[in-house]
Amino acid sequence: MAFSLQPDTPPPGPTPALVLALICAFLLAGIVGHDPWKSEDAINIAIAHGFAQAGHWSAPMLAGEPWFEAEPLYHWLAAMVGTVLGSILPFHEGARMAAALLGGLFFVGLAAAARRMFGREAGWAAPLLAIGTLGLLVPMHEAQPTTTILATITAVYWGAARLAEHPKTAGLLMGAGLGATFLAGGLIAVLPTLTLLAIPLWRRHWLATTAAVGLGTAIALAWPVTLALAHPEHLAGWWANELATIAPRNPLSLAHVEWLGWFAWPVLLIAAWMVWRGRRRLTAPPLAVPALGAIAALCWLLAHEPRAAATPAAAAAARATGHGRLHAPATRRGQRLGLVRHDDLLAAGRPGLAGGIGAFAWLAAESGGQRRADCARICRHPLDAGAAGGGGDHAGMVGGACRATALAMAPRASLGRGSDRFVAFRRVSADAMDRPWQDLSPGRRQP
Numbered sequence: 001m002a003f004s005l006q007p008d009t010p011p012p013g014p015t016p017a018l019v020l021a022l023i024c025a026f027l028l029a030g031i032v033g034h035d036p037w038k039s040e041d042a043i044n045i046a047i048a049h050g051f052a053q054a055g056h057w058s059a060p061m062l063a064g065e066p067w068f069e070a071e072p073l074y075h076w077l078a079a080m081v082g083t084v085l086g087s088i089l090p091f092h093e094g095a096r097m098a099a100a101l102l103g104g105l106f107f108v109g110l111a112a113a114a115r116r117m118f119g120r121e122a123g124w125a126a127p128l129l130a131i132g133t134l135g136l137l138v139p140m141h142e143a144q145p146t147t148t149i150l151a152t153i154t155a156v157y158w159g160a161a162r163l164a165e166h167p168k169t170a171g172l173l174m175g176a177g178l179g180a181t182f183l184a185g186g187l188i189a190v191l192p193t194l195t196l197l198a199i200p201l202w203r204r205h206w207l208a209t210t211a212a213v214g215l216g217t218a219i220a221l222a223w224p225v226t227l228a229l230a231h232p233e234h235l236a237g238w239w240a241n242e243l244a245t246i247a248p249r250n251p252l253s254l255a256h257v258e259w260l261g262w263f264a265w266p267v268l269l270i271a272a273w274m275v276w277r278g279r280r281r282l283t284a285p286p287l288a289v290p291a292l293g294a295i296a297a298l299c300w301l302l303a304h305e306p307r308a309a310a311t312p313a314a315a316a317a318a319r320a321t322g323h324g325r326l327h328a329p330a331t332r333r334g335q336r337l338g339l340v341r342h343d344d345l346l347a348a349g350r351p352g353l354a355g356g357i358g359a360f361a362w363l364a365a366e367s368g369g370q371r372r373a374d375c376a377r378i379c380r381h382p383l384d385a386g387a388a389g390g391g392g393d394h395a396g397m398v399g400g401a402c403r404a405t406a407l408a409m410a411p412r413a414s415l416g417r418g419s420d421r422f423v424a425f426r427r428v429s430a431d432a433m434d435r436p437w438q439d440l441s442p443g444r445r446q447p
Helices: 016-028 040-054 073-087 091-118 120-131 146-161 167-185 187-202 206-230 232-246 254-263 267-277 285-302 306-320 323-327 332-337 342-347 350-364 369-380 392-409 418-440
Strands: none
Touching: 016 091, 016 120, 040 073, 040 091, 073 091, 073 146, 073 167, 091 120, 091 146, 120 267, 146 167, 146 187, 167 187, 167 206, 187 206, 187 232, 187 285, 206 232, 254 285, 267 285
């Protein structure tokens, strides 16, 4: 038998059709079929409904009162989508579809930026890592401006990725993205993103910098100028709220670590590893662009409320992980860290999917006994189409979701060292998903 000390040939990248199918399933799951959820979902749908019904598109209103905490871009889109789909969907479900559309734009921009810098396979791998990010699960399925902020920030990164080959187009993309980011999230979203303008300045692309600043300023000022002409008192209240939002508060507390730890899991760890590996090439554009954005976003996060400032950090971290697909050598040290092979890279996102099933298991344990039994059977046997049994529509939908998740978690055929880790991961996940039913189901014997 012949042995070789050369590293294994990396497996092929993800199948594009499978990636697109997973993205569509992720975006559309849970969008329709339920009333508005409490807090942000209901608030943002109400603002969008006010735009569609009252016709005052310049001033966000909630229950007839000015709402100073909202920028209008997401609510404009939600109002238009909800109105267009009004013949087939209730307004609140149609408005929530805007989050799915914006999430799709986020994945497109993320894939385009990763492909431009790291190659075709990285372009397909980056959205999969974003799907496995815990912090994106709720915003992608609620009526939240977060999806708009993610999409617009990704446009800025896409423009920065095109800077070397198409400076004019890159400047326009960056400017449009910066202006739209302001309209989507205000100062707290756009200020850390402005640091990316240092890239064209450092590369001496003066035309691109001028185009970005000019177009971004024009787009950003369009709404405040209109608001000043139509509702000057609303502009004053909104601007006072913006200044209060960006004021430093609660710097570097344990809450920041806890929030970022789960919000950007697991892409933050992967991004940090990639930056460490390429620390001697940090001035090269493939690492300089996401590293600059991530550092600025993290500094901004540590000086502000974590909930309000975490989105730019997650977007920058997701952007940086694309470096791992093509530039991580197949060394034994890298294999031990699970960051080398394509299968190992995707494994980092699978705990997020498994965590979704686990969270569902704990919540459903509080419901009726028959539904508990149906859901427990589905979680233990997610690939069994008959596991849904007679549990009704809820159990059937849960069964479909669990089976789709199990298929996404299933490893590709591989004889490498990663296969043992995947088998162990499936066993641990199955045990963890089954344990709530052992502890909480009435009449079941304790182990």
